[in-house]
Amino acid sequence: MRISNHFLFFLCVSIFFIKIVFYYLFSQGFFSTTFGGGSDADYYNDYAKGFYDNAVNVWPILLRFLNDFNFYSRSYVSLFLFFLNLVIIPLLVIKLCDLKFKNNQKEFLILYLLILLYPTLYFYSLDVFRDVFMVFVFLLGIYFVKKSINKSSLSILNLYFVLACLMGVLMMNLRPYLGYAFFLSFLFINFRFTTQRIFLILLLYFSILFIMNYLGMLSTLTDYRSGFEDISGGSTLGLDFSNPISFIPNLILSILGQFFGLYFTNSLAVVLFFIETLPVALMLFYAVKNINYSDMFVRFLIVFFVLYGSVWLIGNDNLGTAVRLRIYNYLVIYICFFYILRTKYLSSKSF
Incomplete structure (x- = not known):
């Protein structure tokens, strides 16, 4: 329809x-x-x-x-x-x-x-x-x-x-890490993303994070996250990042629970999932599938998306705070989706 x-x-x-x-x-x-x-x-x-x-x-x-x-x-x-x-x-x-x-x-x-x-x-x-x-x-x-x-x-x-x-x-x-992610994104602005490379990039990304955590380079974030353990009321995921071996599985659970909102603590979380997260998830899938249409601007946004998201997904364990922190990631997905959609349409008309 x-x-x-x-x-x-x-x-x-x-x-x-x-x-x-x-x-x-x-x-x-x-x-x-x-x-x-x-x-x-x-x-x-x-x-x-x-x-x-x-x-x-x-x-x-x-x-x-x-x-x-x-x-x-x-x-x-x-x-x-x-x-x-x-x-x-x-x-x-x-x-x-x-x-x-x-x-x-x-x-x-x-x-x-x-x-x-x-x-x-x-x-x-x-x-x-x-x-x-x-x-x-x-x-x-x-x-x-x-x-x-x-x-x-x-x-x-x-x-x-x-x-x-x-x-x-x-x-x-x-917000310091918002600014740091913004500036660091300039360093990778010429990095080219393709559909074929995406899984290799994800593997490399998780490997780098695993090594950094194993060497204690992420201790500031994991120590900050541990401070949420005393918060009650079901507002935390309760993931323990102190064990390097379970770091990657816990990070994936953090992404699913905080970014994708798949940890439903109340009816409001369900509403936010359908209004905020579900459209973003669909747009993210489209953007990844059509990543070949990305240009330097989209690459800047993608790098920011990863750098900024990595910080709060590791350092935050409060679901209410996650809803605030992910706003920038979600807006980036909005922009990438509609920008790529338009670029793909103009590309098809040029032939």
Whole structure:
């Protein structure tokens, strides 16, 4: 059954306004963000107002900077983040996929709909969490990477590369390993992926991680993960990474449980699996199958996907936190899927 563009447009508009209504109800106190880590927003707000002096990242420092000049308001910052989630972030992702409403209307609307339906991203736009701002900075960073790759003029290339690096530095100050993964991805930007190489690359990838863990090079991550053992309530996978022999099987279980969401602790986990994870899993399969259509930009995204994902899949054991951490991996898959889909279509028309 083919879905018409008019129906997709109707869905986008409907969900767009439904999200506005829910945001208004939340702002009037009908809902709370205490579920899923609301204390983060409380801490950021208190730091902005001067009640704390220990900044865990640059986000509360930015909020206090606004407060020092009497520009800070929890409701206004939340509204700004909500606007980023509702309008700017979807359009940035669409722009990164080279989709235009006039020429790629169906793909444009489907991608916009997918981001509108992304519940985790929406939840963290309801208060002064750092997540939506980080997503915005990350998307700007890869936008500048894409521009620096595509431009032939040396001066323009340098300008966009500098802007990309500035976004990377900001990412490092928001979440260090997000920024490190972003910068390290430049080192492998010329590495060519093919369908035939993919299994060899996966084998090499797991072998390198096994050796690094055996030599103790991942001890910072595994030690941090062990700190989740005291968390109760079924929110952890309970995987022990201390034994080098079981490292790879446990890593695979961590990928299945945290990235693919196959560890169902409650009804919400089931909902997130069907809304967030299942579309991503299908798009990931398509992207891998058609990896031959990747270019330098897609290769950058794939390397980032692996580097960033490796860190949190090894270091994190909390399922609630995993939903936040995987946002960047999921958005990368969105971009790769629709970018490759468009590239493949244009390639078929050229013959």
